[in-house]
Amino acid sequence: MTIENNAGRPQKDADEKVSQNEANNNWRKKNKEYTKYLNYRSTARSFIRNLATSDDLDELQNLIDERRETI
Known part of the structure; x- marks a missing residue:
């Protein structure tokens, strides 16, 4: 059984x-x-x-490069 909400889209019952x-x-x-x-x-x-600074991105890029060499 479904219930209509205000947007007209059916909601699932409990x-x-x-x-x-x-x-x-x-x-x-x-x-x-x-x-x-x-x-x-x-x-x-x-x-x-959302949060990384330029320095964070540089460090992450170095970590990514190192990781790619190992896989």
Whole structure:
């Protein structure tokens, strides 16, 4: 069962939300390493886009260059 919100888009009812949350949690438990990777990647991108100074970017570029040599 769906409920119309003010924007005219159907909303999930409470049971569907609970089921989806459980499915998401189960996926995260089964994929802990990949979830960790995604979280770190997201944090790094956010830092670079929103907070990094020019000096930070220079240091990160050096670290990236070093990492590329090892993989």
